[in-house]
Amino acid sequence: MLGRKLSERLARDGALGSAPISELSLVDVVPGADARVADISEPGAADEILSARPDVVFHLAAVVSGEAEADLDKGYRVNLGGTRRLFEAIGKAGRRPRVVFSSSIAVFGPPFPEAIGDDQAPAPLTSYGTQKAIGELLLADYSRRGLMDGIAIRLPTVCVRPGSPNRAASGFFSNIIREPLAGREAVLPVPDDVRHWFASPRAAVEFLVHAATLDTAALGDRRALTMPGLSATVAEQIAALREVAGEGAVRLIRREPDPTIIRIVESWPRNFDARRARELGFRAETSFDEIIRIHQEDEL
Amino acid sequence: MLGRKLSERLARDGALGSAPISELSLVDVVPGADARVADISEPGAADEILSARPDVVFHLAAVVSGEAEADLDKGYRVNLGGTRRLFEAIGKAGRRPRVVFSSSIAVFGPPFPEAIGDDQAPAPLTSYGTQKAIGELLLADYSRRGLMDGIAIRLPTVCVRPGSPNRAASGFFSNIIREPLAGREAVLPVPDDVRHWFASPRAAVEFLVHAATLDTAALGDRRALTMPGLSATVAEQIAALREVAGEGAVRLIRREPDPTIIRIVESWPRNFDARRARELGFRAETSFDEIIRIHQEDEL
Numbered sequence: 001m002l003g004r005k006l007s008e009r010l011a012r013d014g015a016l017g018s019a020p021i022s023e024l025s026l027v028d029v030v031p032g033a034d035a036r037v038a039d040i041s042e043p044g045a046a047d048e049i050l051s052a053r054p055d056v057v058f059h060l061a062a063v064v065s066g067e068a069e070a071d072l073d074k075g076y077r078v079n080l081g082g083t084r085r086l087f088e089a090i091g092k093a094g095r096r097p098r099v100v101f102s103s104s105i106a107v108f109g110p111p112f113p114e115a116i117g118d119d120q121a122p123a124p125l126t127s128y129g130t131q132k133a134i135g136e137l138l139l140a141d142y143s144r145r146g147l148m149d150g151i152a153i154r155l156p157t158v159c160v161r162p163g164s165p166n167r168a169a170s171g172f173f174s175n176i177i178r179e180p181l182a183g184r185e186a187v188l189p190v191p192d193d194v195r196h197w198f199a200s201p202r203a204a205v206e207f208l209v210h211a212a213t214l215d216t217a218a219l220g221d222r223r224a225l226t227m228p229g230l231s232a233t234v235a236e237q238i239a240a241l242r243e244v245a246g247e248g249a250v251r252l253i254r255r256e257p258d259p260t261i262i263r264i265v266e267s268w269p270r271n272f273d274a275r276r277a278r279e280l281g282f283r284a285e286t287s288f289d290e291i292i293r294i295h296q297e298d299e300l
Numbered sequence: 301m302l303g304r305k306l307s308e309r310l311a312r313d314g315a316l317g318s319a320p321i322s323e324l325s326l327v328d329v330v331p332g333a334d335a336r337v338a339d340i341s342e343p344g345a346a347d348e349i350l351s352a353r354p355d356v357v358f359h360l361a362a363v364v365s366g367e368a369e370a371d372l373d374k375g376y377r378v379n380l381g382g383t384r385r386l387f388e389a390i391g392k393a394g395r396r397p398r399v400v401f402s403s404s405i406a407v408f409g410p411p412f413p414e415a416i417g418d419d420q421a422p423a424p425l426t427s428y429g430t431q432k433a434i435g436e437l438l439l440a441d442y443s444r445r446g447l448m449d450g451i452a453i454r455l456p457t458v459c460v461r462p463g464s465p466n467r468a469a470s471g472f473f474s475n476i477i478r479e480p481l482a483g484r485e486a487v488l489p490v491p492d493d494v495r496h497w498f499a500s501p502r503a504a505v506e507f508l509v510h511a512a513t514l515d516t517a518a519l520g521d522r523r524a525l526t527m528p529g530l531s532a533t534v535a536e537q538i539a540a541l542r543e544v545a546g547e548g549a550v551r552l553i554r555r556e557p558d559p560t561i562i563r564i565v566e567s568w569p570r571n572f573d574a575r576r577a578r579e580l581g582f583r584a585e586t587s588f589d590e591i592i593r594i595h596q597e598d599e600l
Contacts, residue, residue: 072445109521121421123522130441134434141430145372221409221425
């Protein structure tokens with residue numbers, strides 16, 4: 001989803017920062033409109049991708065959290081093995097491209113401080129979060145060694161995610177807004193007081209573009225950055241939905257507690273002090289009303 | 301070296317904590333007296349090791365820091381790939397053994413606080429430190445998933461290391477004591493004011509044994525522990541050598557600054573507050589005189 005939005009944005013701009021784009025090469029594991037099909041966890045696939053000699057690589061590919069938890073082998077094969085193969089291929093190609101890696105706030109685990117600062121030690125409580133934390137370490141080492149110019153951005157949960165639900169455990173945060181706005185029922189598997197950390201798809205695409213163009217000298221050797229976001233509870237999400245679409249929409253949310261999802265979400269952080277990223281010019285929404293309005297502008 | 305000392309200790313005790321040892325199986329990548337030869341980075345090697353159905357696995361295998369920095373592929377193949385294969389084999393064997401993994405203080409990088417506490421975020425500035433930090437993450441995830449009962453212990457630099465120099469960049473910390481005590485010259489490649497974090501081989505073996513026998517319930521999901529140690533400068537090392545062996549021994553230290561080693565050592569931490577480990581009963585030396593005395597007792 002983010003890859004599609006990013007490529008649309010880049011095609012529209014025709015440039016990345018001040019640099020015109022001469023070629024945009026999309027790679028996906030499933031067949032899509034304009035993407036080459038490749039699985040970066042397969043030997044040789046990453047080398048072939050690198051034959052396009054890119055100046056910038058966006059690495060967004062991942063088995064999502066719910067699936068990485070359900071399928072240990074697949075999660076490690078793709079999220080660790082695939083990332084390692086991609087970085088190795090980048091190192092061997094020898095062009096030192098900018099590499100933007102989408103990491104996640106799932107690298108952090110409880111106990112949480114009131115707001116997680118930039119020096120908090122990653123302590124993931126999911127295999128997905130573990131694999132993202134490992135990707136950050138690989139990226140930092142490859143960058144330190146001059147093999148790439150990497151930046152890992154820890155994305156908030158992207159909300160409202162358009163399209164149909166995927167297997168991410170966080171899917172319901174979007175479902176309970178998107179589906180009622182379209183007149184459809186949505187399942188809420190967690191209590192209303194669950195707090196989480198959000199940014200809109202529009203903000204997330206802007207994070208990726210900014211990460212691809214900023215001066216990485218300011219990062220030093222610490223190449224992973226927590227992105228800014230909005231800390232909101234499910235109750236606050238629902239209040240914003242009521243504000244925008246009325247009580248009829250809210251009534252389409254069906255409460256159906258799911259112990260597995262509750263357990264996964266409990267291990268996720270809720271609030272951050274993303275100071276380093278803000279100082280580097282990254283910006284997110286400041287209210288859930290704004291997040292819903294962006295969804296309406298961009299999708300409806 | 302640590303593996304040999306550990307196996308000697310276990311053979312002598314005939315027990316690990318209160319559990320008698322029925323079988324001790326040693327595995328090394330190079331042929332040795334009693335060890336099977338295997339390379340855990342090769343497919344199938346780890347599965348074969350696990351066929352001995354161990355209750356406890358000590359994973360000390362690693363390409364050392366200097367070599368992992370010089371040979372990117374080899375370091376990742378063994379320190380990351382080999383560890384991953386070993387943990388996968390342990391998971392598949394399905395016996396949930398205690399796994400003691402020797403990590404390193406090289407997982408930390410500057411800027412350093414006065415003393416590094418238990419919540420400091422790993423930020424390695426060597427490939428070796430990166431690979432150890434990744435091993436910690438894998439071990440925590442495999443333990444959380446019930447596939448092993450893991451504990452990663454971040455060893456201080458082990459000093460005085462017996463035998464002949466290896467390719468570890470930290471080798472000189474031992475060379476400047478061991479060699480003069482034996483009447484031989486030793487090269488000091490860094491300034492006298494370099495501060496570092498030490499424990500004797502005897503203390504390191506005791507860390508491994510204690511890690512294999514303690515109740516891991518106290519660890520929760522945070523399975524990596526910084527071991528206690530002694531913070532000392534090279535000047536303090538030399539003063540202790542003078543105390544024990546006189547000015548003649550000190551005169552055998554030849555100062556020969558090595559920019560590569562200076563750069564690597566500058567990225568290493570110097571002082572820790574290893575509170576969690578101390579509370580769990582881990583103990584180290586409190587003076588460098590004591591470290592030299594232990595070397596004399598155990599080796600000379």
